[in-house]
Amino acid sequence: MNIRLYNARILTMEKGIPIFFGEVWIKNEKIVYIGETDKMEAFWKDVGDYLHWDKEIDCEGNLLMPGFKNAHTHSGMTFLRSYADDLPLQKWLKEKVFPMEAKIAKEDLYYFVKLAVLEYLTSGITTIFDMYLAPDITARACMDMGMRCVLASGLNDFTSSISEMAEQYSRWNSTSPLIRYHLGFHAEYTCSKQLLMQLASLAHHLQAPVYAHMNETLDEVKECKRKYGMTPAVFLDSLGLFRFGGGGYHCIHMSEEDMNIFIKRGMYVITNPASNMKLASGIAPIKDFLDRSIPVAIGTDGPASNNCLDMFREMFLVSGLSRLKEQDAAGIEAGEVLKMATVNGARAMHLKDAEVLREGKLADIIMIDLNQPNMHPVHNIGKNLVYSGSKQNVKMTMVGGRILYMDGKFDVGEEITDIYKESERIVNRLMR
Numbered sequence: 001m002n003i004r005l006y007n008a009r010i011l012t013m014e015k016g017i018p019i020f021f022g023e024v025w026i027k028n029e030k031i032v033y034i035g036e037t038d039k040m041e042a043f044w045k046d047v048g049d050y051l052h053w054d055k056e057i058d059c060e061g062n063l064l065m066p067g068f069k070n071a072h073t074h075s076g077m078t079f080l081r082s083y084a085d086d087l088p089l090q091k092w093l094k095e096k097v098f099p100m101e102a103k104i105a106k107e108d109l110y111y112f113v114k115l116a117v118l119e120y121l122t123s124g125i126t127t128i129f130d131m132y133l134a135p136d137i138t139a140r141a142c143m144d145m146g147m148r149c150v151l152a153s154g155l156n157d158f159t160s161s162i163s164e165m166a167e168q169y170s171r172w173n174s175t176s177p178l179i180r181y182h183l184g185f186h187a188e189y190t191c192s193k194q195l196l197m198q199l200a201s202l203a204h205h206l207q208a209p210v211y212a213h214m215n216e217t218l219d220e221v222k223e224c225k226r227k228y229g230m231t232p233a234v235f236l237d238s239l240g241l242f243r244f245g246g247g248g249y250h251c252i253h254m255s256e257e258d259m260n261i262f263i264k265r266g267m268y269v270i271t272n273p274a275s276n277m278k279l280a281s282g283i284a285p286i287k288d289f290l291d292r293s294i295p296v297a298i299g300t301d302g303p304a305s306n307n308c309l310d311m312f313r314e315m316f317l318v319s320g321l322s323r324l325k326e327q328d329a330a331g332i333e334a335g336e337v338l339k340m341a342t343v344n345g346a347r348a349m350h351l352k353d354a355e356v357l358r359e360g361k362l363a364d365i366i367m368i369d370l371n372q373p374n375m376h377p378v379h380n381i382g383k384n385l386v387y388s389g390s391k392q393n394v395k396m397t398m399v400g401g402r403i404l405y406m407d408g409k410f411d412v413g414e415e416i417t418d419i420y421k422e423s424e425r426i427v428n429r430l431m432r
Helices: 041-047 075-080 089-103 106-122 135-145 162-172 193-206 218-228 232-238 256-265 273-278 286-291 311-326 334-348 381-387 416-431
Strands: 002-010 020-027 030-036 055-058 063-066 068-073 125-130 148-152 179-185 210-214 246-250 268-271 296-298 365-368 394-399 402-406
Touching: 002 365, 063 334, 068 268, 068 296, 068 334, 075 089, 075 106, 075 135, 075 416, 106 125, 106 135, 106 394, 106 402, 106 416, 125 135, 125 334, 125 394, 135 148, 135 162, 135 179, 162 179, 162 193, 179 193, 179 246, 193 210, 210 232, 218 232, 232 256, 256 286, 268 334, 273 311, 286 296, 286 311, 296 311, 296 334, 311 334, 311 381, 334 381
Parallel strands: 002 055, 002 063, 068 125, 125 148, 148 179, 179 210, 210 246, 246 268, 268 296
Antiparallel strands: 002 020, 020 030, 063 365, 365 394, 394 402
């Protein structure tokens, strides 16, 4: 489908390019033109003879920008939203989450992933980095809805294996342009040393990055030091897991040695401020990461621990909690937080064709409604997005040139009421 988006403010997220008025032209899943309206005449002469519009949308001065990249989530956990609240992490996992996960059938997760995708779209999220029990189910749900998804294995001693991960790595990196797969494991405390060594061997064979929950709580760090005499990041790196990079989810309680490993291995920190705050795990040292040029991306974490899949709230908390931790009101600039939520998220997932708006890149685009009271006055659109923006400002979410959400309506291949009904039916069965 050929789509023309015109009369728009455009934020490409490319370094040094300010917001400008212009147009974006899309052919199938890619951007074929982006630029100022008064400079497109020459380009039109080259393509105008064969590029015919299936749809033209007047953006009415609203903002087009890259979609947000949710760099850590567990989509299928929507079935636990508001069920396992008001507990610290380890108690939350062992007394609430793990017992319910043991009851649910993997096939049931299909509808809960779909439920999460609906919420992602309303928040302007165009790609998710998902780690959960049934990656095949997550992939199928996302493909059926048109959502871009990067899967990370949640390998652990109880629910998966190295052979299963290797098979999924091969299959999901060659099945659909919407799906990619990275090696990963749940956490040091749910994996034996032998299993982690096997994973390191696979990572070396594939020359692939590895991702995991890491340094999330003080108890996790203390227990790892008791067992191995090292913090989680140091221990895991000693096994060779991060020779080809990767990333850590949460990374709250980080030593200088931990951060040096991230620098040495070119790893990404993926921060999850709302979940960490709700579980009282702590506040990640974002300023320390930035001061050391460690790239930071943002995730919502799962809907059982957050409980909201909202990138606007995460951006505000990244900024606000960091200022509180550092006792510095100057804090992190809004532009840096926007970069974390878009460019850095894509790079953390190794999506090199989805981080900015540019000719030849994927048409993963959102439109922000600036004609809302929280966006006025327009002193600085970037700061408005981070400090006063909300899901109400998401007017359109497009993934791969397909508009999945527009003006409060979804186009995801089925009635959303059917997703709600099936999700409620499954939850009622589990609770019985």
